Amino acid sequence: MGNSNIDNEAQAFEDWCLDKGLSDTSARNYALWLKQLPEPLDFHTQDLEHILAMIKAQVTFPAIRSAYKKYLQFKRDTENYSIDQLKDLDFVRNEIDQIDVASESRLTKTEVMKKYLDTDEVAEFHRKTQDISPPRFKTLDDPQRKCAEFKLLPVFLFETAARIAEALRVTTTDLDFEDGQVTIREGKRGKRRTVDIDKSVTLLQDHITRFDIDGELFLFDREQEYWKLRYEMIRIGNNAALKFGDVTPHWFRHSYATNWCVKELQKGRGIAEVKEEIRDYLGHDDTSTTEVYIHAAEELTRDNIYREHGGFQLSI
Structure with a gap:
């Protein structure tokens, strides 16, 4: 047939x-x-x-x-x-x-909970990416560099909470290693914001030195090659040793936002203050989207699912 x-x-x-x-x-x-x-x-x-x-x-x-x-x-x-x-x-x-089509539904707490990784799990996922070799990317241009990019993306996406399209636009001029910050220049609707990085500093410095990069950090084409990023992440997420499910790049944004809200609420900070800060960090227009992370964080804290010892010190 x-x-x-x-x-x-x-x-x-x-x-x-x-x-x-x-x-x-x-x-x-x-x-x-x-x-x-x-x-x-x-x-x-x-x-x-x-x-x-x-x-x-x-x-x-x-x-x-x-x-x-x-x-x-x-x-x-x-x-x-x-x-x-x-x-x-x-x-x-x-x-x-x-695929984006008409009548897409809003983000829900159930979806966030399903796509939530605590910091230990993010670190485990990162370690699994290190087993990937360039032949996995042999159908793409420059498989050596794209394999290296893939290995650092999970931690970078988590720490910056960037959308994948935003992350793939970052250049070396957007990086401030001394202060541990990244400028997201082309966010949704043209918004610009500054986000923090920690473990990504060393990963990015090594990557830039290895490939002598001055300009675009990532060569992955958002339109033509995003499917390969998703494919490899889903494959790792369903690894027998992890069993996280169909992990995609956006999971790391959800996970950062939820982890951060849990951490701040556990400090006793008010919901309104936490919501405003995470909204600005994520670059949201609609506060109802941000509230979803607050509700997920409240449930995680109440059910004691969140492991506080993870914090934001990724062990990678």
């Missing part, structure tokens, strides 16, 4: 949807959306970058997202994929959920 043209694939997909109990209208619409692909997906022969590019060009609103997630289930049911190919398929399914 992987060599069938897209019309035949769409017909087989429509028949499968009907067999699974979907209505005639839903099955027909799903098949029509599938026909927008230039060719059927084939995890036997196509690389992930090609598959993701085809899907992302089509998924523009929730109903289409649902159609392509159903299509991946169809591929799982009808193709004889290896374990690794099934893992790639599951990764693509996860990526479909991350």
